[in-house]
Amino acid sequence: MFSHSSELVKELEEKARRFRVEIVKMIYNAQSGHPGGSLSAVDILTCLYFHQMKIKPQNPSWEDRDRFILSKGHAAPALYVILAELGYFSKENLSTLREIGSILQGHPDMRKTPGVDISTGSLGNGLSIGIGMALSAKLCKKDYHIHVLVGDGECNEGEIWEAAMAAAKYKLDNLTAICDFNRVQLDGPIDKIMPLDSLPEKWNAFNWSVVQINGHKMDEILKALDEANQIKDKPTIIIAHTIKGRGVSFMENKFQWHGKAPNREEYEIALQELEATKE
């Protein structure tokens, strides 16, 4: 079950490749932003928005839509490029990232950017917000699903574990968390800054269903999302093993690229590398 056609996988891969180019461009233009985490998360976001989620870009506030929460809000460029591609707003906005007056804030703002389901940016908040949305769906007897992308560094926040307890208490099978497990946080490797040993076991112990995947393999992401939708009476976390800065060789696995914009030379190399992976 849950097998997806190779055409779909290829299509999503090519989309994600193009999105990576746009992410690097946006951050280069702005000379500010977070390339590392945007590039590690973009494959997951691509699967969510172009296959998994029930959405109507022409009606962003459609009540029955699936919700997405970018709890690691600093990956905003990855979200913006996808929302623009879907037509929530014009692509011309992408070059205004982080500029005064732009609808594209440094971190997602639901009041400025169509398609953003909740404002995020300070870490640790999104999973709890997702619980509120998931409880709302249950209360209204609606079947919309809530996806929350959390970072691994973000799992240092105590509130993540408060939310882990609460989501299990309420048996929120309409809530899926995805952990962008790239093993690198702002200040360094997670093993050095704050180890997350036995991450799957931790979530298991909190009574979540746990799926582990390669977060850059589209078929694995799609399969895991489907699987999460089928699990009953408990929330699911997909632990997506990823590479920070994925797709740009000199950014990969480097904490120094958590929140830094490339210079002209780096930008050009990055674009060349990303173009070279086009099939």
Add this chain to the structure above:
Amino acid sequence: MNKKIAIRDAFGEALVDLGYKNNKVVVLDADVSHSTKTIKFGEKFPDRFFNIGVAEANMMNIAAGFATCGFIPFVSTFSFLACLRAGEQIRTSVAYPKLNVKIAAGYGGLSDSYDGTTHQSVCDIAIARSIPNMTVIVVADAQEAKIAVPAIAKYEGPVFFRLSRAEVPIIFNEDHRFEIGKGNLLKEGSDVTLVATGIMVARSLEALGRLEKEGINARVIEIHTIKPLDKKILIKAAKETGAIVTIEEHSILGGLGSAVAELLTKHQPVPMEMVGILDTFAESGSYEELLDKYGMGVSDIIKAVKKVLKRKKSLI
């Protein structure tokens, strides 16, 4: 002395009434529902009541999630936990996106008197009112708590609603009107204006008798909405009485006194005194004694009035 009723009891009952009238209302509490009295709602509407455990930050964000889906969450905990433990969540997830979350901040001021400093809340108004998009309301008695609840539910947007554990004298009758952003003129007067909020309204009225005996004709204004402030009533009072004393159960840094001073320095500067807690923590003890010890006694109000009148006189 008027009959005393606990503000928290009135709040709990008002929530139940609201629950019958509006099925979009949900109530969240962080394991203190027997103290804040949201348990009353929980007993009537178990499906719309969520006890999140001792996790205020989590609770605040869950409320934000509810609000994005069209519900009207009342989030209840002790005031210091709401504004400090969950302060960042209030700022980022409630106020910034202007979500329709009602923060029912129980046990305001020194009202959890015997539990001591850890449970008392003397800087909550200052914090709440400095957050953009936030409306800040402090009720004065049980009657006002009762009518404020539906008004706050009807209002669209985030509200910090400071409540109290205390049993306080009933000062308002059934005809009392409550409009967000509107101060209430409780007594006309021409020498000085007492601007009071919360449970200190009762103490201000208590001070009136003694002031009258000394020939001082004081105006009394109740300000339940600290933000947005009723500019009109305050500027008029400053103009007509030429002296203001603010009276609150809160630090004199950043509360009602500061709000009024910010307004009047710009529009109608007059001599002003502030009654409240000086920049200090309090301690355990009986409520009334604590209020007296920490600068919020009736005699403190009278002292402040005399001081401000002296300053007013020296201007003439």
